[in-house]
Ligand SMILES: Nc1ncnc2c1ncn2[C@@H]1O[C@H](COP(=O)(O)OP(=O)(O)OP(=O)(O)O)[C@@H](O)[C@H]1O
């Protein structure tokens with residue numbers, strides 16, 4: 221689909237560990253692309269997510285390769301390596317400041333699952349973060365519906381309302397990277413949970429196995 225030239229300029233930013241990328245992530249990004257007034261989804265793999273201090277299992281380069289296998293060449297989707305290039309702990313507020321400088325005329329939406337929203341009070345500089353973006357939240361299987369009240373301490377009622385209105389609606393997909401890593405470790409199949417190319421990469425690299 222060609223998007224109208226007159227559409228306001230806006231970016232969807234989808235951060236995550238992607239250890240590995242799975243079909244839940246892909247559904248979320250595509251639903252965001254369809255439902256938000258954005259011209260692109262920027263996938264931002266984290267080096268180390270702040271609330272996952274032990275870091276990812278797969279290396280930066282392996283997670284980037286899996287992302288590329290899954291989304292490279294797909295219209296409307298781009299991978300942003302800013303956090304991997306900086307390495308260390310990836311704070312979203314820093315990434316948003318960088319992207320705001322790169323795209324000063326764009327509105328920024330930061331895409332997260334309901335579990336990430338539930339931890340939002342522990343994020344770095346939540347008030348500054350909400351000055352730079354609107355959160356677009358997606359419900360997560362096994363989690364209660366998103367509770368936006370958590371944002372009230374950090375943003376105006378108008379911004380909280382904008383986040384509510386940006387909620388991404390899609391069927392709940394109960395897949396998590398953690399469960400996929402467990403399945404691989406137990407030699408169970410993940411073939412319908414990730415794209416074939418990603419499944420093959422995990423197998424060839426011996427990723428997530430315990431032996
Ligand atoms: N199945 C899903 N439904 C809704 N949101 C999801 C789903 N999977 C991931 N997300 C959201 O996508 C973002 C990136 O997720 P991440 O890469 O950490 O994957 P994950 O499956 O949550 O990983 P892990 O199981 O290792 O914690 C987070 O905001 C997370 O809440």
Ligand SMILES: O=C(O)c1ccc[n+]([C@@H]2O[C@H](COP(=O)([O-])O)[C@@H](O)[C@H]2O)c1
Pocket residue numbers: 234235236237238264266268269270271272310311312313332336342343344
């Ligand atoms: O900036 C923070 O303090 C912060 C705290 C927790 C998570 N995040 C970001 O939220 C995204 C999803 O995180 P995760 O842990 O589910 O991979 C990812 O981009 C993280 O960098 C960011």
